[in-house]
Amino acid sequence: MMGRIIQNPVALGVIIIAALFILLNTIVIVPETRQGVVVQLGEPKRIVNRYQSGESFGATGAGLIAKIPFFEQIVWIDKRILDVEMEQQQVLSTDQLRLQVDAFARYRVTDPLRMYIAAGSEARVSDELRPILGSALRNELGKRPFAALLSPERGQVMDNIQAGLNRVARQYGAEIVDVRIKRADLPDGTPLESAYQRMRTARDQEARTIRAQGAKQAQIIRAEADASAARTYAESFGKDADFYDFYRAMKSYETTFQGGGPDDPQSSFVLSPDNEYLRQFRGN
Amino acid sequence: MDKNIDGEARRRSILGTIMNMAGPWGNNGDSGNDGGNGNGGGPRNPWGSPAGRPSGGGRKGASSLEELFKRGAGGGFGGGLPKRPGGRSWWPLIAIAFIVLWVLLTSIHRVSPQERGVVTFLGSYSRTMQPGLHFSLPTPLEQVTKLDVEDIRTIDIPEGEAEKLILTGDQNIVDLAYSVRWNIKAPELFLFQIAEPEETIMEVAEAAMRAAVANFTLDDTIGAQRTDIEQQVEQNMQQLLDGYGAGVVIRGIAIKKADPPAAVNDAFKEVSAAQQTAQTYLNEARAYAQQLTAQAQGESAAFDKVYEEYRLAPRVTRQRMYYETMERVLSKVDKTVIEARGITPYLALPELQKRAQQPAVTAVEPK
Numbered sequence: 001m002m003g004r005i006i007q008n009p010v011a012l013g014v015i016i017i018a019a020l021f022i023l024l025n026t027i028v029i030v031p032e033t034r035q036g037v038v039v040q041l042g043e044p045k046r047i048v049n050r051y052q053s054g055e056s057f058g059a060t061g062a063g064l065i066a067k068i069p070f071f072e073q074i075v076w077i078d079k080r081i082l083d084v085e086m087e088q089q090q091v092l093s094t095d096q097l098r099l100q101v102d103a104f105a106r107y108r109v110t111d112p113l114r115m116y117i118a119a120g121s122e123a124r125v126s127d128e129l130r131p132i133l134g135s136a137l138r139n140e141l142g143k144r145p146f147a148a149l150l151s152p153e154r155g156q157v158m159d160n161i162q163a164g165l166n167r168v169a170r171q172y173g174a175e176i177v178d179v180r181i182k183r184a185d186l187p188d189g190t191p192l193e194s195a196y197q198r199m200r201t202a203r204d205q206e207a208r209t210i211r212a213q214g215a216k217q218a219q220i221i222r223a224e225a226d227a228s229a230a231r232t233y234a235e236s237f238g239k240d241a242d243f244y245d246f247y248r249a250m251k252s253y254e255t256t257f258q259g260g261g262p263d264d265p266q267s268s269f270v271l272s273p274d275n276e277y278l279r280q281f282r283g284n
Numbered sequence: 285m286d287k288n289i290d291g292e293a294r295r296r297s298i299l300g301t302i303m304n305m306a307g308p309w310g311n312n313g314d315s316g317n318d319g320g321n322g323n324g325g326g327p328r329n330p331w332g333s334p335a336g337r338p339s340g341g342g343r344k345g346a347s348s349l350e351e352l353f354k355r356g357a358g359g360g361f362g363g364g365l366p367k368r369p370g371g372r373s374w375w376p377l378i379a380i381a382f383i384v385l386w387v388l389l390t391s392i393h394r395v396s397p398q399e400r401g402v403v404t405f406l407g408s409y410s411r412t413m414q415p416g417l418h419f420s421l422p423t424p425l426e427q428v429t430k431l432d433v434e435d436i437r438t439i440d441i442p443e444g445e446a447e448k449l450i451l452t453g454d455q456n457i458v459d460l461a462y463s464v465r466w467n468i469k470a471p472e473l474f475l476f477q478i479a480e481p482e483e484t485i486m487e488v489a490e491a492a493m494r495a496a497v498a499n500f501t502l503d504d505t506i507g508a509q510r511t512d513i514e515q516q517v518e519q520n521m522q523q524l525l526d527g528y529g530a531g532v533v534i535r536g537i538a539i540k541k542a543d544p545p546a547a548v549n550d551a552f553k554e555v556s557a558a559q560q561t562a563q564t565y566l567n568e569a570r571a572y573a574q575q576l577t578a579q580a581q582g583e584s585a586a587f588d589k590v591y592e593e594y595r596l597a598p599r600v601t602r603q604r605m606y607y608e609t610m611e612r613v614l615s616k617v618d619k620t621v622i623e624a625r626g627i628t629p630y631l632a633l634p635e636l637q638k639r640a641q642q643p644a645v646t647a648v649e650p651k
Contacts, residue, residue, distance in 0.1 A: 029407040032476040057409035057472050064406045080479040081528055083487070104487050106528065150451055151498040177528060180491035184451055184498075192457075196547045199456050199502075203551035207558035214562020218569035225573030229580035236584030243594055246602060247587060250609040257613045268618040277610050278621070 025069035032062045035109070036074040037116045044113055045072065051079050051110050077112045078122050081177055084129045090187060091138055097146040098191055102183035105133050105165060107174045114173030125172045129165065133179070136164040152181055390423035398434035400471045403427070409472055431471040436535055439464045439486050441493075449545055450494055456502035461541035462514075464489045464521070466534050473531025481530060485521075489537075492520040502544070510539050
């Protein structure tokens with residue numbers, strides 16, 4: 001019988017293939033990025049390559065493992081840090097202002113067995129965590145005034161959210177690595193519009209102030225110039241007030257009466273012979 | 285002829301066997317439970333067909349296969365390979381060559397200067413290859429993933445020209461566009477630690493940027509303190525990513541745009557317009573001041589000069605100035621000297637007016 005099979009090439013090929021097949025079903029390569037729950041007929045038996053904090057790659061449970069072919073199956077669970085993306089949440093602050101918050105959480109499956117029993121897959125863990133993250137965020141941020149929401153990293157807010165989320169995550173064999181607020185925006189519509197309006201009016205105020213300040217400065221500069229000119233004049237003319245009177249009068253006459261341009265009507269003078277200018281003319 | 289038909293039929297039957305076997309195998313891949321049965325159900329497959337074939341069964345398995353191929357070749361292989369000296373087939377040699385080639389291809393690795401090769405031995409991280417020529421075990425045993433660690437990658441947030449509005453510390457809104465430059469620091473961490481490294485970096489960047497901008501006012505964000513924001517974001521991101529063990533180093537954040545949102549841009553332009561206006565006011569005032577001062581200085585200097593001369597001979601100078609001025613004034617105007625005393629003359633003002641206007645009229649007439 002044996003001899004016949006060996007002699008029969010097709011039978012031999014089939015046997016080799018079947019052996020390979022069984023071998024592949026027995027030994028399993030566990031990569032660094034996965035941990036696995038070995039399930040025997042639906043009943044979890046053991047965990048391979050379980051995440052341990054502080055382990056270094058190369059010294060993990062990754063590598064070759066053996067299992068009973070066909071009876072034992074491996075349910076793969078991601079070992080890496082996974083993320084939960086939350087839908088945008090509207091948060092109402094204590095001073096009744098609304099904020100649109102977008103957050104994410106990073107988690108890692110630390111207890112694959114619990115996770116397999118409670119959730120079954122990573123996607124379901126994310127699905128379960130998503131609403132919890134939303135409500136934790138709403139609850140925690142809703143206790144604070146708007147100004148504090150802008151920088152929730154200060155203080156306890158994020159820690160509280162993470163702790164709240166972690167309590168739930170642990171039920172699914174996961175551990176929250178980090179919770180972060182990605183965006184915090186004013187909701188579209190009235191809140192955003194009124195913020196714009198506030199910004200506009202603030203800028204308007206600034207613009208007016210700048211103009212007024214400019215005008216003020218300009219006025220001061222002019223006044224100072226006037227004053228300094230007056231001082232210069234006074235210093236000079238004050239040396240002899242009488243002569244200044246005469247000097248200035250002469251200049252003034254010249255400017256006032258010296259018309260004669262094409263557009264400037266000529267002045268007419270009616271002089272009395274008693275005029276000082278005509279003193280010599282009178283001949284006495 | 286008969287031989288060929290025989291070969292053809294046999295090939296078909298083998299094909300049929302393989303195809304039949306594929307059925308139970310497909311299930312086995314998913315669940316081992318059925319697999320056991322499937323294997324046990326082997327006899328269902330048409331084993332009998334090859335067993336019951338005529339002659340040729342007496343030869344060794346390998347050469348039977350050869351023969352099979354040779355016969356098949358007669359039907360459709362187009363002649364097949366010539367026999368090697370000694371009458372044996374080329375097939376074993378080809379198989380060996382293939383295996384050698386496979387081993388060579390999968391166990392020699394040239395790692396370029398900008399790359400690192402992460403080696404896993406049966407799934408488990410073994411070592412990281414530095415640049416150069418390296419050897420590993422052939423592929424199913426050891427696998428090498430090469431990563432470019434020098435390439436500085438850039439993530440632009442937001443992608444495209446969209447507006448990215450962020451609330452500032454003074455509850456204003458700024459439209460920000462920035463890019464994150466990063467590269468891989470520890471390739472094995474990068475591969476094994478985080479499910480979606482790039483997305484993680486992007487999200488961390490957004491979170492860090494939002495947190496940083498919330499510490500600054502709008503004016504600071506738009507203006508002088510961009511660099512501070514960039515530095516804060518960079519530090520914050522690096523800290524977070526190191527906390528994840530991402531194996532990534534942030535090279536820099538560059539804020540490409542920090543503008544007020546388009547909806548309020550006009551108001552902001554109004555401010556710079558106001559600054560220009562204010563500057564205009566100041567310039568005009570300064571010009572006026574310069575002019576006035578110069579004028580005052582000029583006039584007083586002129587007075588001083590004249591006064592100096594005047595002091596030397598007050599009476600003469602005064603009279604000279606008087607007469608000279610009168611001369612200049614009176615020489616160009618109409619003069620009427622009324623000598624008679626006690627007579628109130630009729631002053632024909634309208635007449636004078638008319639005369640005064642005449643030059644203008646004569647100036648027009650020649651035309």
